[in-house]
Amino acid sequence: MADHALELLDITCTFRARDDARQRYTAVADTTLCVAAGEFVSVVGPTGCGKSTLLNVAAGLLEPSTGSVRVFGRPLAGINARAGYMFQSEALMPWRSALANVMVGLQYRGMAEAEARAQATQWLARVGLAGFEDRYPHQLSGGMRKRTALAQTLALDPDIILMDEPFSALDVQTRQLMENEVLDLWAGGEGRRAAPSPERTPLGGGHAVPGGRGRKAVLFITHDLDEAIAMSDRVVVLSAGPATHPIGEFVIDLPRPRDVAEVRMHPRFVELHSQIWGVLRDEVLKGYAQQLQKAA
Amino acid sequence: MTMKLGLNERNARWWQLLLLVVLLVAWHAVSRDEKVAFFLAEPIKVAGRIWSWFLPFDVPANALFPDGLPGNADIYRHLGVTLLETVLAFAIGTVLGLACGLWLALAPTASLILDPYIKAANSMPRVILAPIFALWFGLGIWSKVALAVTLVFFIVFFNVYQGVREVSPVVLANARMLGANQRQLLRTVYLPSATSWVFSSLHTSVGLAFVGAVVGEYLGSARGVGYLILQAEGTFDVNTVFAGIAVLTAFALALDGLVGAIERRLMKWQPRSGETEKL
Numbered sequence: 133m134a135d136h137a138l139e140l141l142d143i144t145c146t147f148r149a150r151d152d153a154r155q156r157y158t159a160v161a162d163t164t165l166c167v168a169a170g171e172f173v174s175v176v177g178p179t180g181c182g183k184s185t186l187l188n189v190a191a192g193l194l195e196p197s198t199g200s201v202r203v204f205g206r207p208l209a210g211i212n213a214r215a216g217y218m219f220q221s222e223a224l225m226p227w228r229s230a231l232a233n234v235m236v237g238l239q240y241r242g243m244a245e246a247e248a249r250a251q252a253t254q255w256l257a258r259v260g261l262a263g264f265e266d267r268y269p270h271q272l273s274g275g276m277r278k279r280t281a282l283a284q285t286l287a288l289d290p291d292i293i294l295m296d297e298p299f300s301a302l303d304v305q306t307r308q309l310m311e312n313e314v315l316d317l318w319a320g321g322e323g324r325r326a327a328p329s330p331e332r333t334p335l336g337g338g339h340a341v342p343g344g345r346g347r348k349a350v351l352f353i354t355h356d357l358d359e360a361i362a363m364s365d366r367v368v369v370l371s372a373g374p375a376t377h378p379i380g381e382f383v384i385d386l387p388r389p390r391d392v393a394e395v396r397m398h399p400r401f402v403e404l405h406s407q408i409w410g411v412l413r414d415e416v417l418k419g420y421a422q423q424l425q426k427a428a
Numbered sequence: 429m430t431m432k433l434g435l436n437e438r439n440a441r442w443w444q445l446l447l448l449v450v451l452l453v454a455w456h457a458v459s460r461d462e463k464v465a466f467f468l469a470e471p472i473k474v475a476g477r478i479w480s481w482f483l484p485f486d487v488p489a490n491a492l493f494p495d496g497l498p499g500n501a502d503i504y505r506h507l508g509v510t511l512l513e514t515v516l517a518f519a520i521g522t523v524l525g526l527a528c529g530l531w532l533a534l535a536p537t538a539s540l541i542l543d544p545y546i547k548a549a550n551s552m553p554r555v556i557l558a559p560i561f562a563l564w565f566g567l568g569i570w571s572k573v574a575l576a577v578t579l580v581f582f583i584v585f586f587n588v589y590q591g592v593r594e595v596s597p598v599v600l601a602n603a604r605m606l607g608a609n610q611r612q613l614l615r616t617v618y619l620p621s622a623t624s625w626v627f628s629s630l631h632t633s634v635g636l637a638f639v640g641a642v643v644g645e646y647l648g649s650a651r652g653v654g655y656l657i658l659q660a661e662g663t664f665d666v667n668t669v670f671a672g673i674a675v676l677t678a679f680a681l682a683l684d685g686l687v688g689a690i691e692r693r694l695m696k697w698q699p700r701s702g703e704t705e706k707l
Contacts, residue, residue, distance in 0.1 A: 223602035237606035
């Protein structure tokens with residue numbers, strides 16, 4: 133299994149209530165999930181089922197109660213340095229301009245100021261934000277902030293990208309644009325649009341990823357089944373919480389490159405959608421019933 | 429006259445000035461009565477006092493000042509001492525408060541142990557420490573600085589502590605995922621995030637630094653504006669007391685304006701309400 137970028141093996145996460153040690157909540161139970169190098173895997177599941185928990189475990193931000201995480205075959209200790217993380221909510225530093233936000237990760241790695249600035253400028257241009265370098269996050273629209281966050285993550289050239297419903301706060305049109313752009317960037321800019329810059333990996337000498345022309349492994353969390361099918365190579369369905377675990381796995385054999393809006397008309401898309409929805413529907417209803425119970 | 433007299437932001441200054449003039453005239457009118465003047469002072473005499481303090485020009489006897497005005501220009505020594513105490517206390521208190529706030533916010537064990545002591549030290553009426561500081565540091569400027577530092581420190585400390593604790597966990601997690609180590613986190617996340625809290629506290633603490641310095645002088649010193657006021661009170665010279673208050677107020681306002689200017693420079697990333705930008 134050496135060609136796996138990310139392996140989550142028998143992960144269980146149990147949270148203890150802070151004030152009462154007897155109250156426990158098992159968010160994720162006995163979950164095994166692998167992402168091959170260069171593979172785009174989506175995880176779908178009802179709201180509140182522990183998808184984000186799973187992603188935090190993969191990022192090394194959260195230690196699982198039992199089970200282990202392996203990154204390119206090696207056990208993970210601490211922060212997953214080979215992964216980039218796109219958060220669901222606003223994660224940009226509000227006191228830094230768009231350019232400074234993209235630069236910050238490069239600066240953390242000790243890159244010289246001038247070079248970091250040059251690379252960050254290039255990345256901002258690549259996500260379509262040339263000319264917005266000096267804007268502060270509050271001066272950018274929601275979609276622009278997501279683009280900045282994307283540039284911030286990609287500028288470090290991670291081998292694994294973790295995405296936690298990154299586009300859930302965007303309107304439908306912006307969202308489809310962003311999805312296509314992410315697919316483009318993931319495919320190395322060789323999709324429908326030509327890459328604006330000839331050199332693709334600014335952090336030269338990055339790790340050679342086996343297979344997939346330097347593609348990054350992506351673990352994409354979403355509750356939107358359409359988005360999951362349109363973007364991924366593989367869709368994993370999670371059960372409703374508590375004790376979430378995978379209950380189904382589907383290989384998406386739609387041709388690439390894809391346009392997320394057009395691919396939805398594809399007969400195979402419709403077929404896959406109804407198959408996956410058949411598995412997911414019961415879980416969504418279960419999750420909804422639980423939320424009603426909690427609220428009562 | 430085409431100027432609109434309705435109140436708006438542009439002519440608010442004029443309205444503010446008008447209010448000042450009205451207050452001064454009312455004060456003047458009331459102080460025509462000698463008994464009232466003994467307690468409330470007379471604005472014209474207060475102004476004359478300030479003239480004598482600041483300017484080296486004598487004014488010959490005239491309608492307003494029947495005895496003329498001596499141009500002593502003798503306040504600078506006192507004002508310099510008070511300002512030095514204030515600025516020293518402000519700087520030392522802010523740096524200490526910033527350091528301790530950062531340390532305790534990032535070291536949960538230490539903050540757990542020290543919590544009751546901090547609460548006790550904060551709720552203690554600290555002005556009462558002035559005689560003890562006079563005993564420790566003598567009657568020079570340092571006893572006043574020490575008193576003012578105790579006032580400034582806690583304001584800044586609590587604000588920094590709060591600021592660091594309210595750092596967005598997502599921004600923090602993002603910085604860690606981008607590879608920040610502890611020192612980089614401190615420099616690029618905790619400090620900038622605490623800055624807005626620090627500035628809101630600085631406006632309060634400028635005033636308190638003055639309070640500490642003047643109260644310290646008032647309780648025992650040979651120099652400073654507080655000393656001048658104390659001397660004047662000893663001879664029932666209400667005009668000089670009021671002049672001292674006016675001078676202190678003006679300088680406190682100036683210092684606050686300075687803090688405000690620095691704040692606007694450093695905090696330009698913050699959205700201001702009603703600000704729209706053409707994109």
